[in-house]
Amino acid sequence: MIKSIGHFIGGARVGGTSGRTGDIFNPATGEKSGTVALASAAELNKAVELAQAAWPAWAATPPLRRARVITRFREIAEARKDELAKLIVDEHGKVMSDALGSIQRGLEVVEFASGIPHLLRGDYTEQVGPAIDSYSTRQALGVCAGITPFNFPAMVPLWMFPLAIACGNAFILKPSERDPSAPMLLAEIMKAAGLPDGILSVVNGDKVAVDAILNHPGIAAVSFVGSTPIAHYVYSTGCAAGKRVQALGGAKNHMVVLPDADLEMATDALVGAAYGSAGERCMAVSVAVAVGDKVADSLVKSLKPKLERIKVGPGADPQAEMGPLVTKQHYEKVKDYIDTGVTEGAELVIDGRGLKLQGYEGGYFMGPSLFDRVTKSMRIYKEEIFGPVLSVVRAKDYEQAVALVNEHEYGNGTAIFTRDGDAARDFASRINIGMVGINVPIPVPVAYHSFGGWKRSLFGDHGTHGMEGVRFYTRLKTVTSRWPTGIRSGVDLSFPMMG
Numbered sequence: 001m002i003k004s005i006g007h008f009i010g011g012a013r014v015g016g017t018s019g020r021t022g023d024i025f026n027p028a029t030g031e032k033s034g035t036v037a038l039a040s041a042a043e044l045n046k047a048v049e050l051a052q053a054a055w056p057a058w059a060a061t062p063p064l065r066r067a068r069v070i071t072r073f074r075e076i077a078e079a080r081k082d083e084l085a086k087l088i089v090d091e092h093g094k095v096m097s098d099a100l101g102s103i104q105r106g107l108e109v110v111e112f113a114s115g116i117p118h119l120l121r122g123d124y125t126e127q128v129g130p131a132i133d134s135y136s137t138r139q140a141l142g143v144c145a146g147i148t149p150f151n152f153p154a155m156v157p158l159w160m161f162p163l164a165i166a167c168g169n170a171f172i173l174k175p176s177e178r179d180p181s182a183p184m185l186l187a188e189i190m191k192a193a194g195l196p197d198g199i200l201s202v203v204n205g206d207k208v209a210v211d212a213i214l215n216h217p218g219i220a221a222v223s224f225v226g227s228t229p230i231a232h233y234v235y236s237t238g239c240a241a242g243k244r245v246q247a248l249g250g251a252k253n254h255m256v257v258l259p260d261a262d263l264e265m266a267t268d269a270l271v272g273a274a275y276g277s278a279g280e281r282c283m284a285v286s287v288a289v290a291v292g293d294k295v296a297d298s299l300v301k302s303l304k305p306k307l308e309r310i311k312v313g314p315g316a317d318p319q320a321e322m323g324p325l326v327t328k329q330h331y332e333k334v335k336d337y338i339d340t341g342v343t344e345g346a347e348l349v350i351d352g353r354g355l356k357l358q359g360y361e362g363g364y365f366m367g368p369s370l371f372d373r374v375t376k377s378m379r380i381y382k383e384e385i386f387g388p389v390l391s392v393v394r395a396k397d398y399e400q401a402v403a404l405v406n407e408h409e410y411g412n413g414t415a416i417f418t419r420d421g422d423a424a425r426d427f428a429s430r431i432n433i434g435m436v437g438i439n440v441p442i443p444v445p446v447a448y449h450s451f452g453g454w455k456r457s458l459f460g461d462h463g464t465h466g467m468e469g470v471r472f473y474t475r476l477k478t479v480t481s482r483w484p485t486g487i488r489s490g491v492d493l494s495f496p497m498m499g
Contacts, residue, residue: 003034005180007204008187009047011197017043022177022206027093027324028314030362036180039205041212044172047201048218051143051170054198059140059168063117070166073193074110077103080189084154084182089315091179092153093323093364096315098277099154106158108447109465116166119470132482138474140168141220141244145213147234148183149226150176150326151280151386157183159451159465160223161200165190167473169221170199174213178326180204214238221473223464224248225282227384228410228456235459246460246472248452250384251412254287254393255441256401256427259295261417265439267302269417273441274390275310275368278322280330282457283413283435283442286385287374288392289401296394300349300372303390307350307368314360324364325387331364334387338369341380341391347372352388376404384410398423406432411455415441434458 005024006015016037024034058066077084085099094102124135146160153175161171175183180202187202203209213219214237221244224234231249238245255273257266273285290296313320325331335353342348352367366388374381374391381391395401405414415437416427424438434453437443445451445466452463462472 002032003181005034005036005184005204007037007039007043007047008184008200008202009043010050010201011191013184013188016204024091024178024180025327026090027326028316028360028363030328030364033090034181036177036204038177039203039209039212041208044203044205044209044212044216047172047203048143048216050198051172051201052218054196055140055142055168055170058165058170058196058199061168063120063166063168066166066168067114067116069194070110070114070116070162073162073190073195074107074114076189076192077107077110077186080185081107084185087181087185088153088179089323091181092150092326094277094315095313095320095323096318098323099315102152102155103158105444105447106152106155109159110162112447112465113163113166116470119467120167120474128480129482131485132480134478134480136476136478138167138470139477141473141475142169143172143219144169144221144223144473145172145174145219146223147174147210147213147226148176150178151277151282153179153182154186156225157186159469163465163469164223164473165195165199167470169473171201172213172219173200173202174205174209175202177204177206210234211237214243215241217241219243221245222247223472225464231459232456244472246452246462246464247458248282248464249457249459250386250410251282251284251453251457252287252382252384252408252410253283253285253413253415254289254405254408255285255415255417256289256291256395256405257295257299258291258398258416258418258420258423260419261295262419263295263298263302266417267299267306269415269441270299270303270390271306271310273415275307275322275388278325278366279388280326280386283444284386285415285441286390287381288390289395289404290392291395291398291401293394296372296392300370300392303370304349307370310368312355312365312367313357314363322368322388325366326364328364330386331366334366334385334389337380337383337385337387338389341371341374341378341389344378344380346374346378346380346391376407382409402427402430406430409456410453412453412457413437413443415439415443434463
């Protein structure tokens with residue numbers, strides 16, 4: 001049955017009115033499973049108007065009451081996580097365990113957001129001057145928006161709207177049009193938790209909706225996660241329109257393996273970090289930097305049988321460890337990168353192209369691919385592939401490995417595997433990357449710390465969730481007050497001195 005998805009505006013699902021739609025496919029079969037409305041600027045404007053009308057009362061609601069809504073939302077979402085996960089499996093292609101894990105990481109941010117009464121506490125200082133007190137508060141911005149990617153249709157929205165709403169804002173979510181069902185269900189759960197109508201809207205769409213968000217004068221801030229070219233566009237366009245913008249871009253995450261590392265531990269970590277979620281995650285390890293030929297030879301030898309044992313299958317198969325890529329277009333893009341790597345002279349140790357599963361011949365399945373002897377001049381090293389492809393680069397020593405990581409244009413995440421505490425400490429200090437793992441392959445921070453890269457992996461001054469998220473969705477106000485006490489100092493035109 002072909003389903004039809006509209007928008008969630010004003011506390012209810014509504015049909016699209018633009019006359020434009022996009023197709024939704026099941027990546028495991030390649031079959032069309034639904035259509036999604038693609039919003040016009042007028043539809044986006046309607047959601048903003050409702051948000052502008054609703055948010056002042058929401059911002060004036062005591063933080064404890066807002067927190068109770070967030071807590072109820074988490075409880076309902078937790079109870080319905082299997083339903084959410086199935087929607088992700090059907091539209092994105094993740095295996096069930098991966099879908100459930102991503103939902104759990106998102107709900108941890110919701111749990112953090114439920115502590116908003118404490119997180120919004122300000123500072124107060126008495127007697128900064130004679131009979132003068134000073135205090136600071138953080139106040140909501142107004143209407144915020146989020147533009148989220150296809151690879152985490154529940155987790156990334158959960159990194160944004162619960163915290164923004166807890167801070168007292170209204171929120172417009174524009175999820176990926178490739179897998180819109182999970183975000184729509186999240187909006188319904190928010191309403192069931194008691195959120196007033198108009199505070200959260202889901203507007204499905206393409207670039208028309210994105211541009212409407214970036215140029216709308218009623219939207220104060222925009223959060224984005226996606227590729228670096230689009231992140232740069234969102235940041236530059238949003239800032240030019242006077243908005244606060246955090247735009248998280250792409251990645252090329254390196255994992256450095258030193259000669260003293262536990263090779264079995266490092267190999268297992270690489271398999272999970274490079275091929276989990278079919279490599280479709282911005283924190284995937286896509287480059288293994290082996291320090292020394294001996295380490296590289298051992299690493300490749302150890303990786304090969306492990307990769308050959310990975311079970312690729314539809315996400316609904318409980319035995320499957322890696323599902324299909326999200327669309328046929330993305331499958332062709334990843335395949336082209338593998339073709340390019342071969343042409344450039346890299347050694348293709350394992351070739352994931354041409355994998356066909358009986359009964360799922362139309363699906364977008366690709367097996368794990370492994371390249372050895374990749375150099376920094378190759379496209380497969382320089383560019384984000386976003387698929388199940390791992391490149392092994394051979395470094396002659398530790399300093400060359402550090403230089404490789406630091407010289408790359410992306411700065412999202414990195415890791416080092418070693419038993420040497422001094423090397424690990426030096427690496428963490430000197431590396432120009434936003435998130436660093438020491439014997440941890442995917443160093444995604446927990447909810448009460450903040451997520452964000454450096455260089456061309458993040459445009460803007462704030463990472464997401466944790467206290468960086470609170471700061472992004474609020475603005476600082478400092479009040480200096482004096483009440484009449486009988487003190488009279490007369491007119492003074494000099495610069496005010498408090499001490």
